[in-house]
Amino acid sequence: MIKLDGIHVSTEIKKQIATEVLALKNNCKKIPHLAAVLVGDDGASETYVNAKVKDCAEVGFQSTLIRLPSTISENELITEINKLNNNDAIDGFIVQLPIPKHINEQIIIKTIAPNKDVDGFHPQSVGKMALNLHTFIPATPLGVLKLIEHYKIETAGKHCVVIGRSHIVGSPMSILMGRNAYPGNCTVTLTHSKTKNLKEICLTADIIIAALGKPEFLTADYVKQGAVVIDVGITRVKSDLTKSGYKLLGDVKYDEVSAKCSYITPVPGGVGPMTRAALLLNTLFAVKK
Amino acid sequence: MIKLDGIHVSTEIKKQIATEVLALKNNCKKIPHLAAVLVGDDGASETYVNAKVKDCAEVGFQSTLIRLPSTISENELITEINKLNNNDAIDGFIVQLPIPKHINEQIIIKTIAPNKDVDGFHPQSVGKMALNLHTFIPATPLGVLKLIEHYKIETAGKHCVVIGRSHIVGSPMSILMGRNAYPGNCTVTLTHSKTKNLKEICLTADIIIAALGKPEFLTADYVKQGAVVIDVGITRVKSDLTKSGYKLLGDVKYDEVSAKCSYITPVPGGVGPMTRAALLLNTLFAVKK
Numbered sequence: 001m002i003k004l005d006g007i008h009v010s011t012e013i014k015k016q017i018a019t020e021v022l023a024l025k026n027n028c029k030k031i032p033h034l035a036a037v038l039v040g041d042d043g044a045s046e047t048y049v050n051a052k053v054k055d056c057a058e059v060g061f062q063s064t065l066i067r068l069p070s071t072i073s074e075n076e077l078i079t080e081i082n083k084l085n086n087n088d089a090i091d092g093f094i095v096q097l098p099i100p101k102h103i104n105e106q107i108i109i110k111t112i113a114p115n116k117d118v119d120g121f122h123p124q125s126v127g128k129m130a131l132n133l134h135t136f137i138p139a140t141p142l143g144v145l146k147l148i149e150h151y152k153i154e155t156a157g158k159h160c161v162v163i164g165r166s167h168i169v170g171s172p173m174s175i176l177m178g179r180n181a182y183p184g185n186c187t188v189t190l191t192h193s194k195t196k197n198l199k200e201i202c203l204t205a206d207i208i209i210a211a212l213g214k215p216e217f218l219t220a221d222y223v224k225q226g227a228v229v230i231d232v233g234i235t236r237v238k239s240d241l242t243k244s245g246y247k248l249l250g251d252v253k254y255d256e257v258s259a260k261c262s263y264i265t266p267v268p269g270g271v272g273p274m275t276r277a278a279l280l281l282n283t284l285f286a287v288k289k
Numbered sequence: 290m291i292k293l294d295g296i297h298v299s300t301e302i303k304k305q306i307a308t309e310v311l312a313l314k315n316n317c318k319k320i321p322h323l324a325a326v327l328v329g330d331d332g333a334s335e336t337y338v339n340a341k342v343k344d345c346a347e348v349g350f351q352s353t354l355i356r357l358p359s360t361i362s363e364n365e366l367i368t369e370i371n372k373l374n375n376n377d378a379i380d381g382f383i384v385q386l387p388i389p390k391h392i393n394e395q396i397i398i399k400t401i402a403p404n405k406d407v408d409g410f411h412p413q414s415v416g417k418m419a420l421n422l423h424t425f426i427p428a429t430p431l432g433v434l435k436l437i438e439h440y441k442i443e444t445a446g447k448h449c450v451v452i453g454r455s456h457i458v459g460s461p462m463s464i465l466m467g468r469n470a471y472p473g474n475c476t477v478t479l480t481h482s483k484t485k486n487l488k489e490i491c492l493t494a495d496i497i498i499a500a501l502g503k504p505e506f507l508t509a510d511y512v513k514q515g516a517v518v519i520d521v522g523i524t525r526v527k528s529d530l531t532k533s534g535y536k537l538l539g540d541v542k543y544d545e546v547s548a549k550c551s552y553i554t555p556v557p558g559g560v561g562p563m564t565r566a567a568l569l570l571n572t573l574f575a576v577k578k
Contacts, residue, residue: 106422127416130464131456133395157483165467167420175419175464178454178479187490189478190467194446201476 002151002263004230006143006270009150010277014059017280021060024287033062034118034283035084035093039077039103040070045096052094055276061283064090074103078111085113092118092286094279115289118282121168129172132179136282141172143274144209144230146281148183153207153228153263160186161205163198163251164212169232173209198222215249220256228263232271291440291552293519295432295559298439299566303348306569310349313576322351323407323572324373324382328366328392329359334385341383344565350572353379363392367400374402381407381575383568404578407571410457418461421468425571430461432563433498433519435570437472442496442517442552449475450494452487452540453501458521462498487511504538509545517552521560 024031034056038049049065056063068080077099084093093116095108114124120136128135137145148155160177164170174190177183186207191198202208202222210218211232223229233251241247250267258264265271313320323345327338338354345352357369366388373382382405384397403413409425417424426434437444449466453459463479466472475496480487491497491511499507500521512518522540530536539556547553554560 106420123416123420123422124413125416126419127412127414130415130419130460131395131412133412157485165469171419171464171467174467174479175460178460178463178481180454180481180483185481185483187478187480187484189476190463191476192467192469192474194469194474195476196446 001258001261003258004147004151004263004265004270006147006265006273009147010143010273012150013146013277014055014280017059017277017284020284025060030091030287031060031062032283032287033064033089033091034279035064035066035090037066037068037077037080037084037093037095039068039072039095039099042098045098049096051276052279055280056283059280061280070100072100072103074107077103077108081108081111085111085116090116092116092283094119116286118279118286120172120282126167126172130175132181136285137176137278138168138172139278139282140169140211140232140271140275141176142278142281143271143276144173144232145176145183146278147230147265147271147274148228151263153183155183155207156185158186158206159189159204160207160209161189161191161202162209162211163191163202163218164210164232165190165192166211169211170209173211173232177207177209210251212251214251216251216253218252218257220253220260223257223260225260226262227260229257229261229265230271231265231267234267234272290547290550292547293436293440293552293554293559295436295554295562298436299432299562301439302435302566303344303569306348306566306573309573314349319380319576320349320351321572321576322353322378322380323568324353324355324379326355326357326366326369326373326382326384328357328361328384328388331387334387338385340565341568344569345572348569350569359389361389361392363396366392366397370397370400374400374405379405381405381572383408405575407568407575409461409571415456415461419464421470425574426465426567427457427461428567428571429458429500429521429560429564430465431567431570432560432565433462433521434465434472435567436519436554436560436563437517440552442472444472444496445474447475447495448478448493449496449498450478450480450491451498451500452480452491452507453499453521454479454481455500458500459498462500462521466496466498499540501540503540505540505542507541507546509542509549512546512549514549515551516549518546518550518554519560520554520556523556523561 120138125136162174177186178188207228209230215235231250231252239247342352409427414425451463466475467477496517498519504524520539520541528536
């Protein structure tokens, strides 16, 4: 069993990005500049956004954090987004989700200029991805692709089962793994809450991508000997065994599943750091386009 | 076995559309107006476009056929498209594919204004479809959905196997059947030329959508007793038995497969007429939006 080491691979990717940034600097070219819009003061969102700012610093990107009050109106937020759309200094930006409920998320996402949509959530980015055109790919699926690529895992003709059909992970993941590309060319089965015989389906999978958000859902009896298992889930659960009083669990019961796998991602240290690196790749792509 | 009668259902749909058009007329509102751009003189394209014009007349839509020479340059074609984008009299339009090889198809598709993209091929339409937002859906997949809907075929939790991953049929079909909607909520497996054990996979399918373009490929040994089989393929093959000297064959070996099915589409008279009706539905949608 080979552990898919997201910390190692993301570090490698960040080193490559840092080298490219240095080359840009040395050639007096524009340094990539990512902006993040944080609406309100949700603790988790704060943590994510701060991590993104830190990642930018690590590779030499410029970054700007724009804090807006949770009471902001939809129109005011649209105005802020249009400022970023029209600001040539900003190459790409994200609006950290979720946003307050009085604001329509889809309207906000559609307001982001497609050429700055580094989250890859704009309908045009999603459509281009489905059409196998060069575009921004949502960070988590892109991180998974990069991990598969780094370990040169064979995908063509393999049966890939994706569990969960969220718009940010499962659904794009299923599209990407079925495209005529590497990684890709899998026979892909997309499963979700309405799926009836999930265990039976998973047992036929060469590659399982678990993105349903249920801690330790995927047990060994779902997994064929020699399968590749990618665990996208990450849930914080209470624990008496850690100082902090909690621990992070993936969607996969790691100890028992890993014994059957050819490759598996740990949680933490698997898909999580790859997601962070993928946002940097998208920002670099925004500059290069 | 119930034959999914695309001629009957499409006639019903056209009647409904005609009624809506009449109501628009009676209320002195704008009559839907579809334009079709035909580049060059490909025989098959000519037939398709003429059928679309005829369909418009049948439901009371206005239509305009724009013929352009095969020698037209990419820029000239873009200019023609922009005229249609800016022409308020035109609600929606299609550029009949294929277009001559010296013109980049993707550039042409992207030039069409998304709000007039009745073919549903623009990246923004594809993305919205994947995000389960209200939008234009490519005509063939939309026609299949309408057929399933008309016969009230249960889809939630069913295993739907799509054969073929073209951007105009298989790929959108797989996305649509997996969405949280009706028809939809299927566990969907997308198969294609790289798929290894297609027969085995098809034998687990409750619904098979064949869109690979190989006449009579799907034989009875691929089909589980009681399955629903939708045949999207249509290939013209030589025949000594018909006056015209040719006949139309689907991707499904109808006689032997139909004996095992709960529902099946014939070819011709199944998905074909539904595709034509779906373009009219998209045109009506362009007006209503």
